[in-house]
Amino acid sequence: MSARTFFTTGKKIVAIGRNFSEHAKELGNTVPTSPFFFLKPTSSYLANGGTIEIPPGCEVHHEIELAVVIGKEACDCPASEAMEHVAGYALAIDCTARNLQNEAKKKGLPWSTAKGFDTFSPISEFIPKDNFADVQDVDLWLKVNGQIRQQGNTRDMIFNVPSLIEYISSIMKLEVGDVVMTGTPSGVGALKAGDMVTAGMKPGNAEKDIVSLNFNVAVRSNGLFKAD
Ligand code: MG
Numbered sequence: 001m002s003a004r005t006f007f008t009t010g011k012k013i014v015a016i017g018r019n020f021s022e023h024a025k026e027l028g029n030t031v032p033t034s035p036f037f038f039l040k041p042t043s044s045y046l047a048n049g050g051t052i053e054i055p056p057g058c059e060v061h062h063e064i065e066l067a068v069v070i071g072k073e074a075c076d077c078p079a080s081e082a083m084e085h086v087a088g089y090a091l092a093i094d095c096t097a098r099n100l101q102n103e104a105k106k107k108g109l110p111w112s113t114a115k116g117f118d119t120f121s122p123i124s125e126f127i128p129k130d131n132f133a134d135v136q137d138v139d140l141w142l143k144v145n146g147q148i149r150q151q152g153n154t155r156d157m158i159f160n161v162p163s164l165i166e167y168i169s170s171i172m173k174l175e176v177g178d179v180v181m182t183g184t185p186s187g188v189g190a191l192k193a194g195d196m197v198t199a200g201m202k203p204g205n206a207e208k209d210i211v212s213l214n215f216n217v218a219v220r221s222n223g224l225f226k227a228d
Contacts, residue, residue, distance in 0.1 A: 006069050006090075006126060007047070010177030013040040013121060014168050015065075015094055019157050019183025023063075026186050035159045035167045038111050040094070040181070044121040048213050052191060053119045053220035057227025058097040060120075060191050060217075063184035064142035064150045064199050066135070067092040069126055070180070074165055075173040082165035083135075085174065088128040091140065091201045091211050094181050095120035098190070100227065117220075122197075123179075124211045135161050137204030140185065144195050152185025153204070193219045 014037050018024040021031045046052065054060045071087025094115070101114035132138065135154060142150040159167070164182060168174060191197065195217040200209035 006177040006179060007042075007045055008177075010042055010069075010179055011175055013042060013044070013179045013181060014174070015040050015115065015181040016159070016164060016183040019159055020152060020185045021158060022156075022186035023184050023188065026188070031158065035164055037168060038115060040121055041116050044116055044118055046119045046122040046215070048122070048124055049215070050119065050122065051216040051218050052093075052095060052122060052197065053117070053218060054191065054193060055097065055117055055220045055223060055225045055227065059099045061096045061098045061188045062142055062144070062149065062191055062197060063094040063096060063188050064140050064152075065092050065094050065181040065184050066138055066140060066154055066201065067123060068161055068165070068180040068182060070174045070176060070178045073173060073175055074169040077165055077169040077174075079162035079166040082162035085165060086129055086161070088126050089132060089135070090124045090126055090179070091199060091213060092121060092123040092179070092181050093142070093197070093199065093213075093215075094184060095122065122213065122215050124213055127211060131210055132203050133205050134203070139202045139204060140199070141201075142187075142197065142199040144189070144191065144197055146196075146198075149189050150185055150187035154182070156185065157183060191217045193217055
């Protein structure tokens with residue numbers, strides 16, 4: 001089994017919330033003092049070139065994030081050893097039905113609905129870790145219709161990749177092919193039908209992007225779901 005096929009082998013997506021202080025503030029949240037995460041279903045993966053579907057009645061936000069692909073099982077893994085368990089990376093968008101998430105927050109309900117719709121985890125191909133000299137110096141960007149919405153660097157993470165792996169693996173083991181979405185920089189915003197979403201990432205020492213993503217946006221039609 002190879003982490004290269006994480007789309008099919010991974011059992012879970014662990015998504016970190018509020019890992020960039022400017023993003024925490026833009027949504028009116030406090031900056032966390034310890035990591036927190038939620039799970040997304042792997043059925044929400046969307047390969048590059050696909051169409052992000054907006055469920056009727058949902059305000060869907062884009063959140064561009066560095067995704068860490070696990071290559072070796074990590075269970076109670078100290079931060080000092082965490083990078084040995086990383087096979088590589090991908091660039092992902094943690095799509096979020098913000099209105100449903102805000103309702104869930106108010107009611108104290110989980111975020112599974114807001115985060116888990118089909119197509120809500122657009123993601124690039126696997127990129128081996130050798131392409132990254134320093135995972136805490138990676139530029140990420142996302143544009144909608146050619147206009148820049150998000151631009152950040154992983155050096156601004158509150159909790160770095162090794163400490164995230166230590167924290168998650170102290171609770172649940174990370175298995176080969178599992179993905180950790182590491183949180184989004186500021187600039188999140190709504191998508192609408194007809195939008196074209198492009199995104200890229202570049203190691204800080206590289207001349208140009210090593211991955212580029214391209215997605216259409218459409219309303220989800222003929223589905224059973226309707227927002228209240
Ligand atoms: Mg996110």
